[in-house]
Amino acid sequence: MAVTIRDVARASGVHISTVSRTFSAPHLVNPETRSRVLATAEQLGYRPNRAARALITGRTHNIGLIVADIANPFFPPLIKAAETHARRRDYHVFVADTDEDPIVESDLVHALAKQVDGILLCSPRMSDDQIEQLRREVPLVVVNRMITGLPAVVMDVGQGAREAVRHLLDLGHRHLVYLAGPRGSWTNREIRRAAGATARTAGADLTVLGPNQPVEEAGAAAAEAVLATGATAVLAYNDLMAIGLLQALQDRGVEVPGQVSIVGIDDIAYSGLVRPRLTTVANPTAAAGRTAVDMLLQQGDDGATGQVTLRTDLIIRNSTGPGPCAPAVAFAAEVAAHVKE
Amino acid sequence: MAVTIRDVARASGVHISTVSRTFSAPHLVNPETRSRVLATAEQLGYRPNRAARALITGRTHNIGLIVADIANPFFPPLIKAAETHARRRDYHVFVADTDEDPIVESDLVHALAKQVDGILLCSPRMSDDQIEQLRREVPLVVVNRMITGLPAVVMDVGQGAREAVRHLLDLGHRHLVYLAGPRGSWTNREIRRAAGATARTAGADLTVLGPNQPVEEAGAAAAEAVLATGATAVLAYNDLMAIGLLQALQDRGVEVPGQVSIVGIDDIAYSGLVRPRLTTVANPTAAAGRTAVDMLLQQGDDGATGQVTLRTDLIIRNSTGPGPCAPAVAFAAEVAAHVKE
DNA sequence: CTCCATTCGGCAAACGTTTGCAACAGCTTA
DNA sequence: TAAGCTGTTGCAAACGTTTGCCGAATGGAG
Numbered sequence: 001m002a003v004t005i006r007d008v009a010r011a012s013g014v015h016i017s018t019v020s021r022t023f024s025a026p027h028l029v030n031p032e033t034r035s036r037v038l039a040t041a042e043q044l045g046y047r048p049n050r051a052a053r054a055l056i057t058g059r060t061h062n063i064g065l066i067v068a069d070i071a072n073p074f075f076p077p078l079i080k081a082a083e084t085h086a087r088r089r090d091y092h093v094f095v096a097d098t099d100e101d102p103i104v105e106s107d108l109v110h111a112l113a114k115q116v117d118g119i120l121l122c123s124p125r126m127s128d129d130q131i132e133q134l135r136r137e138v139p140l141v142v143v144n145r146m147i148t149g150l151p152a153v154v155m156d157v158g159q160g161a162r163e164a165v166r167h168l169l170d171l172g173h174r175h176l177v178y179l180a181g182p183r184g185s186w187t188n189r190e191i192r193r194a195a196g197a198t199a200r201t202a203g204a205d206l207t208v209l210g211p212n213q214p215v216e217e218a219g220a221a222a223a224e225a226v227l228a229t230g231a232t233a234v235l236a237y238n239d240l241m242a243i244g245l246l247q248a249l250q251d252r253g254v255e256v257p258g259q260v261s262i263v264g265i266d267d268i269a270y271s272g273l274v275r276p277r278l279t280t281v282a283n284p285t286a287a288a289g290r291t292a293v294d295m296l297l298q299q300g301d302d303g304a305t306g307q308v309t310l311r312t313d314l315i316i317r318n319s320t321g322p323g324p325c326a327p328a329v330a331f332a333a334e335v336a337a338h339v340k341e
Numbered sequence: 342m343a344v345t346i347r348d349v350a351r352a353s354g355v356h357i358s359t360v361s362r363t364f365s366a367p368h369l370v371n372p373e374t375r376s377r378v379l380a381t382a383e384q385l386g387y388r389p390n391r392a393a394r395a396l397i398t399g400r401t402h403n404i405g406l407i408v409a410d411i412a413n414p415f416f417p418p419l420i421k422a423a424e425t426h427a428r429r430r431d432y433h434v435f436v437a438d439t440d441e442d443p444i445v446e447s448d449l450v451h452a453l454a455k456q457v458d459g460i461l462l463c464s465p466r467m468s469d470d471q472i473e474q475l476r477r478e479v480p481l482v483v484v485n486r487m488i489t490g491l492p493a494v495v496m497d498v499g500q501g502a503r504e505a506v507r508h509l510l511d512l513g514h515r516h517l518v519y520l521a522g523p524r525g526s527w528t529n530r531e532i533r534r535a536a537g538a539t540a541r542t543a544g545a546d547l548t549v550l551g552p553n554q555p556v557e558e559a560g561a562a563a564a565e566a567v568l569a570t571g572a573t574a575v576l577a578y579n580d581l582m583a584i585g586l587l588q589a590l591q592d593r594g595v596e597v598p599g600q601v602s603i604v605g606i607d608d609i610a611y612s613g614l615v616r617p618r619l620t621t622v623a624n625p626t627a628a629a630g631r632t633a634v635d636m637l638l639q640q641g642d643d644g645a646t647g648q649v650t651l652r653t654d655l656i657i658r659n660s661t662g663p664g665p666c667a668p669a670v671a672f673a674a675e676v677a678a679h680v681k682e
Numbered sequence: 683c684t685c686c687a688t689t690c691g692g693c694a695a696a697c698g699t700t701t702g703c704a705a706c707a708g709c710t711t712a
Numbered sequence: 713t714a715a716g717c718t719g720t721t722g723c724a725a726a727c728g729t730t731t732g733c734c735g736a737a738t739g740g741a742g
Contacts, residue, residue: 002455004697005698016698016699017700018720018721021721028720029719029720047451048698049396049697050456051396051697052698052699053698053700055393056699057699057700057701062435070417070424071417071610073414073417073611075417076412077412080410080412083437083438084440092456093436093437094403094433094435095424096433099425114391270611273588343728346728356692358692358694358729358730361731366731369689369691389728390728390729392728392729393727393728393730394729396696396697396729397729398731399697685742686740687740687741688738688739689737689738690738691737693735695732697729698727700725701724702725702726703722704722704723705722705723706721706722707721709718710715710716710717711714
């Protein structure tokens with residue numbers, strides 16, 4: 001059916017091993033022979049069969065990429081970057097979607113394990129233990145989760161959350177809400193901790209609302225609860241929820257940022273589309289995808305299991321504005337300036 | 342290293358062929374033996390090696406999914422649906438991104454051909470000839486493109502465009518713009534043709550602006566050109582461009598839909614987020630993904646090469662409003678009503 | 683008790699590669 | 713001139729499965 005190494009060998013009058021070497025170890029074959037083989041291969045339209053190659057070398061040149069939800073706009077840039085980067089290194093990428101379900105996640109790792117050289121686990125919802133377990137089956141790199149001893153690339157969302165809270169504090173907000181993300185999310189815990197600590201240090205209140213599914217609807221559904229807390233500023237687990245909340249508040253006649261300020265996280269492509277434009281913490285998702293691929297591919301060579309942290313950036317747009325204590329804050333700043341003199 | 346069929350055979354005291362049959366043809370093995378084998382397999386953590394299986398059966402149980410741009414919000418729902426659907430049928434999905442480049446597209450098909458049982462080509466940018474060519478290398482199903490003799494699932498964007506134009510006409514617009522999509526896009530040609538015909542029949546003007554990359558920036562960049570035409574309504578190749586245009590117009594102080602009406606196509610998740618909410622043609626992308634997978638998997642069985650057309654729906658939101666001839670249209674409608682009586 | 687059909691399981695070839703080993707030619711070196 | 717390289721090629725085993733074929737065992741019919 002398909003043209004194999006054997007056909008090429010016959011057509012160019014050499015042994016199949018020579019053809020094989022022409023492709024996998026060119027320096028071992030005479031340049032003249034090589035070009036002859038290459039020519040006939042080209043002419044016959046020969047393409048090496050990766051399955052056969054994988055069988056003997058044990059390397060499939062495939063990697064798996066498991067995400068919670070392909071349709072969540074946080075992931076596509078990461079997927080795209082990872083895929084493009086992997087392809088440049090001659091790897092193909094299986095993409096799979098767990099629908100936020102840890103069971104599916106674990107099943108997927110098993111199912112993919114034999115077909116790939118490694119798996120990128122993005123924002124996993126499994127327990128640390130489970131991940132440790134799976135790790136013995138197949139090389140793993142986790143994204144957006146820190147597990148000791150496991151190679152990981154995380155976006156420093158804690159730093160971003162701190163900056164965001166400080167920004168709100170500086171604006172004169174004293175009572176904040178953290179609109180939490182899904183149970184099992186490492187990112188969620190990080191944000192919560194960082195935001196809580198920053199608020200506490202400043203003597204401000206932070207109410208946590210959640211857990212929630214990381215989708216727009218959850219943000220919208222939380223509107224009442226947010227208003228009930230009496231808080232004047234909200235940090236949301238992600239932009240999707242922030243946008244949902246933003247629109248639900250607007251529908252209720254609540255002004256943003258007039259009455260309530262909102263900060264999202266991720267800087268998805270559409271956070272700049274809503275009005276007011278969303279203040280948010282930008283995540284370097286594309287860089288994360290590329291870095292994760294690199295780490296996965298290097299893992300084979302040495303046993304290096306680094307953990308890379310990528311910095312995040314607060315992007316101040318128009319969904320945040322002065323809070324009730326803005327005058328006091330301004331006064332304090334002035335005093336501080338005088339003291340400095 | 343990994344546990345193979347041989348290990349299971351040894352551990353359960355049967356021949357490897359029996360183990361193989363236990364998995365691939367259970368009815369051929371004694372229930373008692375079968376459960377024993379299953380038990381040891383489970384205990385040893387045996388997972389069949391798909392590469393080896395593929396080598397002998399010729400079926401990889403993988404499919405390829407090639408899209409122009411993963412980060413374009415049109416695709417993720419399609420990818421997600423296809424992946425989930427495929428997995429339910431025990432297939433894994435390679436996802437690849439061509440960056441709108443027909444060369445990359447063709448290379449990708451070649452590269453993937455030997456590793457998959459078929460490829461889903463979504464919104465391909467190649468020429469019909471090239472696709473016909475590739476088709477002989479690997480089973481293909483194209484999405485959003487109609488090529489005679491080739492299995493395809495298309496969303497009836499022509500119908501959607503007609504509805505959209507009629508909607509604008511009914512609102513009293515007489516001079517429309519079609520903000521075209523990328524060269525090589527079948528969808529683009531369809532929309533253009535349908536919109537042009539509908540406008541012409543009604544004696545209205547339709548100016549085509551393009552081709553353009555199907556991204557927000559292109560929509561924004563077209564703002565001046567749109568205004569220069571003097572048109573009062575715009576149909577855009579996709580929501581991304583429509584949104585870009587919408588915001589660029591607003592930035593220039595042009596009221597939407599007061600001065601210019603805008604209709605998008607796709608109904609991406611974020612078309613409802615902008616203000617005014619975007620009137621758009623909803624595409625059943627998830628259904629398309631599932632259908633395409635089904636067609637691809639059936640293709641092996643029989644040689645059926647159907648072409649499925651999925652209907653689209655005009656969703657009227659707030660980016661479209663009355664045009665300059667609204668009174669005349671209303672009068673005509675009234676006359677028509679009287680005539681009917 | 684014999685014969686036949688049926689069920690089950692073993693044997694071995696095959697899938698398309700890679701790769702260690704050996705063979706050979708043509709050199710260089712001593 | 714012998715010995716030893718170096719560069720190039722062929723040979724054959726191996727990777728983990730599937731599957732056509734065959735033989736053994738079992739049970740029922742006659």
